[in-house]
Amino acid sequence: MASLRLEKVNAGYGRLQILFDVSFEVPERKITVIVGPNGSGKSTTLKAIFGIANVYSGKIIFDGENIAGLPPHRIAKRGIAYVPQTDNVFAKLTVRENLKMAGYGFPEDQIRDRVEEVLEMFPILRERMNQKAGTLSGGERQMLAIAIALIRRPKLMMFDEPTAALAPKIALEILDIIQKLRDEHGITILLVEQNAKKALEIGDKGILLVGGRVVFEGGARELLEHPDLGRMYLGLVGEEVAK
Amino acid sequence: MVINLSPVYIENSLLFANTLVMLAVGLTLTYLTTKVPNFAHGSLAMVGAYALFTIAAIMFGNQLSQLQLAQPLGLGFAAAFLAGAFAGLLEYLLVLRPLQKRGSTPLGLMIATLGVDLILLGVLNIFADILRGMNPVTGTTRDWRLKAYVIQKVAGLSLGVWISFGIMIGSLVALYLLLTRTRFGIAMRASIENPALAQVLGVNVDLVNMVSWILAGGFAGLAGGMMAFVQRINPATGSIEVVAVFAASIVGGLHSLLGAVVGGYVVGLSETLLTKILSDITGVNLVTYKRAVPLIFIIVTLLVAPEGIMGINWRRLFSRIRSRK
Numbered sequence: 079m080a081s082l083r084l085e086k087v088n089a090g091y092g093r094l095q096i097l098f099d100v101s102f103e104v105p106e107r108k109i110t111v112i113v114g115p116n117g118s119g120k121s122t123t124l125k126a127i128f129g130i131a132n133v134y135s136g137k138i139i140f141d142g143e144n145i146a147g148l149p150p151h152r153i154a155k156r157g158i159a160y161v162p163q164t165d166n167v168f169a170k171l172t173v174r175e176n177l178k179m180a181g182y183g184f185p186e187d188q189i190r191d192r193v194e195e196v197l198e199m200f201p202i203l204r205e206r207m208n209q210k211a212g213t214l215s216g217g218e219r220q221m222l223a224i225a226i227a228l229i230r231r232p233k234l235m236m237f238d239e240p241t242a243a244l245a246p247k248i249a250l251e252i253l254d255i256i257q258k259l260r261d262e263h264g265i266t267i268l269l270v271e272q273n274a275k276k277a278l279e280i281g282d283k284g285i286l287l288v289g290g291r292v293v294f295e296g297g298a299r300e301l302l303e304h305p306d307l308g309r310m311y312l313g314l315v316g317e318e319v320a321k
Numbered sequence: 322m323v324i325n326l327s328p329v330y331i332e333n334s335l336l337f338a339n340t341l342v343m344l345a346v347g348l349t350l351t352y353l354t355t356k357v358p359n360f361a362h363g364s365l366a367m368v369g370a371y372a373l374f375t376i377a378a379i380m381f382g383n384q385l386s387q388l389q390l391a392q393p394l395g396l397g398f399a400a401a402f403l404a405g406a407f408a409g410l411l412e413y414l415l416v417l418r419p420l421q422k423r424g425s426t427p428l429g430l431m432i433a434t435l436g437v438d439l440i441l442l443g444v445l446n447i448f449a450d451i452l453r454g455m456n457p458v459t460g461t462t463r464d465w466r467l468k469a470y471v472i473q474k475v476a477g478l479s480l481g482v483w484i485s486f487g488i489m490i491g492s493l494v495a496l497y498l499l500l501t502r503t504r505f506g507i508a509m510r511a512s513i514e515n516p517a518l519a520q521v522l523g524v525n526v527d528l529v530n531m532v533s534w535i536l537a538g539g540f541a542g543l544a545g546g547m548m549a550f551v552q553r554i555n556p557a558t559g560s561i562e563v564v565a566v567f568a569a570s571i572v573g574g575l576h577s578l579l580g581a582v583v584g585g586y587v588v589g590l591s592e593t594l595l596t597k598i599l600s601d602i603t604g605v606n607l608v609t610y611k612r613a614v615p616l617i618f619i620i621v622t623l624l625v626a627p628e629g630i631m632g633i634n635w636r637r638l639f640s641r642i643r644s645r646k
């Protein structure tokens with residue numbers, strides 16, 4: 079069953095259209111990966127879903143209801159979380175304050191329980207509770223960003239290049255966590271990744287976006303092993319794919 | 322070379338500084354939330370001042386009894402807050418938000434606030450003329466002040482000083498409690514620090530912006546009413562005082578509400594007390610040039626400490642001075 083479905087979405091910023099008739103489905107409890115060259119509209123797709131970019135026409139169906147045109151704070155309340163690529167923590171606040179802020183709108187005792195829950199997932203954050211988020215390492219920061227999103231117990235989580243600028247080992251750790259979110263928490267994942275190969279390897283479904291249009295929608299493996307698309311758009315070299 | 326500071330002069334200096342504090346806090350607040358330096362902020366104060374004047378004019382009638390001040394002043398300041406808040410909200414909703422949605426640059430928005438200032442000046446002038454025909458209490462609706470009504474002493478200080486401190490401290494405490502103790506206040510701080518992320522966490526950033534304009538306009542309205550305790554009010558008074566308000570906010574660093582409070586006092590007391598003291602010491606009448614004080618503060622702050630007083634690392638500065646000895 080589809081958790082999220084885009085139908086002929088045209089979107090952009092002001093009068094500048096970036097997405098053209100974008101349609102795809104995000105199946106429930108699966109990882110869907112959006113890949114594509116720089117500037118192809120991957121981030122814009124996430125922003126359109128979250129009501130940050132302007133949606134001119136088309137439908138965005140989440141849980142059976144059209145959410146296109148709703149403001150972001152309403153979309154957040156429906157159970158979609160979005161971890162932006164940059165500025166995804168409150169840098170000047172401590173880790174503790176960040177987690178508390180994340181529970182904005184929930185009752186105090188519920189926030190405490192949920193903070194405890196995410197700290198169990200990210201024990202490293204427990205040691206950093208009184209540290210300003212701006213002073214965390216790249217990996218810790220990304221974990222905090224995920225923790226912040228998790229506190230709201232979303233049904234669907236969208237990540238924008240969560241491994242960008244991370245050391246390869248840490249990047250793998252983050253992708254591992256994302257897999258865990260699917261397998262152990264049953265969360266639907268929509269993942270935008272620069273590192274197409276790694277992402278498609280953990281993904282169930284792959285979408286290739288080029289010039290604001292969907293060029294491919296299908297199985298992640300299928301996209302990864304596609305004879306032309308990989309080489310043309312994703313910088314995957316033949317042997318690398320074969321491995 | 323005798324320093325000659327009368328209690329009245331000191332009281333007036335404090336009254337002036339209090340209005341600057343109220344105005345600078347609002348200016349900084351809207352700058353923090355919407356990132357717009359609002360050049361119409363002084364005129365928002367005049368909207369409040371004329372609201373107070375209208376209530377006072379109607380209620381005082383022709384025979385002023387100083388014994389019955391509480392009611393007209395209480396109602397007048399409530400009206401000043403509401404009128405200022407309403408004008409501030411309109412400025413945001415009708416001018417700034419639509420421009421922001423269309424992707425205006427900060428410079429474009431800033432110039433738009435100058436436009437708003439001109440519109441408010443026009444409206445205030447028209448209003449002053451209408452009011453004059455309606456209720457000629459003092460014979461004029463320009464160059465009016467309320468000093469005479471609040472001059473009587475209460476526990477050693479004039480009534481005006483008590484009212485002014487009461488309003489200022491009350492407003493600041495209310496703002497502090499809102500920002501630190503309420504869920505909405507926490508949301509406000511979150512969206513000041515990172516509006517995009519706050520939105521993602523379910524904060525209605527647009528509502529935060531609207532509330533900040535309501536509060537800033539309301540505080541400005543109260544400040545406008547308080548101004549009438551020290552100086553003569555004209556429709557254009559706010560456009561002139563806005564320079565001192567900017568100086569106060571800039572001295573405070575533009576990013577800190579506490580800085581705006583400190584900046585309001587530093588600039589306000591420098592413009593009044595410091596110029597008087599220096600005049601008495603040097604024998605040169607520097608008070609005449611007091612209007613230059615805010616400008617000097619703006620220039621010096623931007624050159625020496627662009628982050629304002631709150632951005633200076635005082636401890637390091639002191640230890641450096643000490644080690645030099």
Ligand SMILES: Nc1ncnc2c1ncn2[C@@H]1O[C@H](COP(=O)(O)OP(=O)(O)OP(=O)(O)O)[C@@H](O)[C@H]1O
Pocket residue numbers: 091094096114115116117118119120121122123
């Ligand atoms: N806020 C904005 N206002 C105007 N144009 C924007 C804005 N954000 C992005 N764009 C433009 O939209 C186009 C698509 O950008 P987008 O960020 O969606 O690409 P992307 O696929 O995420 O690229 P990357 O891999 O570099 O992150 C780009 O041409 C970009 O310049």
Ligand SMILES: [Mg+2]
Pocket residue numbers: 120121122163238
């Ligand atoms: Mg991007």
